[in-house]
Amino acid sequence: MKILISADMEGATGVTWPADVLPGTPQWERCRTLFTSDVNAAVLGFLDGGADDVLINEAHSTMRNLLLEQLDERAQLLTGRHKSLSMVEGVQRGDVDGIAFVGYHTGAGTEGVLAHTYLANSITGVWVDGVPASEGYLNALVVAEYGVPVVLVTGDDLTCEDAKGYAPRAQAVAVKDYVSRYAAVCRPPARTAADIRAAAREATALAVREAPRSGGPYQVELEFDAEHLVGAATVVPGVQPHGERRVVYTSPSMYEGIRCFKAVTTVVAAAVEEQYG
Known part of the structure; x- marks a missing residue:
């Protein structure tokens, strides 16, 4: 049985502040250990549950944040950019039985610690x-x-509440409770590691490959905080203006949809000015 772990950082134990996840800062260096602890706990739990192969795909920022030397020697780490499927790279290989979203967060425009979707702003x-x-x-x-x-x-x-909408059967572990976008009531790493390990062990039973499902075509809509980003985004073929600060595109599958999304966010990030956005 093979498990893929998609590992993001904003949802890791103890993380509440931008500097906690910004590569190169002292706080990021400290939080790398907490992040690695969460991921390692998931690895151990899946192995406890009977998995014989665990691949971790780094999914945060530069995708070079986890501390390889602290991971269980039975796991493997896919680290670095750039990847065809970004946060879920590896799933397309056809040998993955289940996937874990570790260190995830809520989406842009919603409540949640460091809530965003791909771009921090x-x-x-x-x-x-x-x-x-x-x-x-x-x-x-x-x-x-x-x-x-x-x-x-x-x-x-x-x-964890958000996950009920897209993975209602999945095990969910809250490592902290939302107070504001930059504040949370955090559990200590010894406690969250135990909770994650126990949940991953139980989750292994759910790792049964299913018939491929596609609800496409999909209509994807994005809203920006500045009008000029619409002009930037519509450089990507197929992306159309959809109101003053919105764009929309249609993809026959989410494979193509997420790749277009990645292209849009890359172009938009390059169009943001330091002071005025």
Whole structure:
């Protein structure tokens, strides 16, 4: 049995502040250990549950944050950019039985610790066929096309609530409780590691590959915090203006949808000025 762990950082134990996840800062260096602890706990739990292969795909920022030397020697780490399927790279290989979203967070424009969707700012909302979409929601649609179930989600308490909408059977572990975008009531790492390990062990039973599912075509809509970003985004073929600060595009599958989304966010990030956005 093979498990893929998609590991993001904003939803990790103890993380509440931008500097906690910004590569190169002292706080990021400190929080790398907490992040690695959460991921390692999931690895240990899946191995406890009977998995014989665990691949971790780094999904945060530069995708070079986890401390390889602290991970269980039976796991493997896919680290670095750039990847065809970004946060869920590896699922397309056809040998993954279940996926875990570790360290995830809520989406842009919603409540949640460090809530955002792909970009830390600029994007104020994302919808798929009219439904508000977090990164977890988007990635769940992608992996469903490969018949891979989401079996575990960790993050703040609101992230666990969000997961009920896209992975209702998955085990969920809240490592902190939302207070504001930059504040949370945090559990200590010894406690969260035990909770994640126990949940991952239970989640292993859910890792049963399913028939590939696609609800496409999908209509994806993005809203930005500044009008000029619409002009930037519509450089991407197929992306059309949809109101003063919105764009929309349609993709036949979420495989293509997430790749277009990645292209849009890359172009938009390059169009943001330091002072005026």
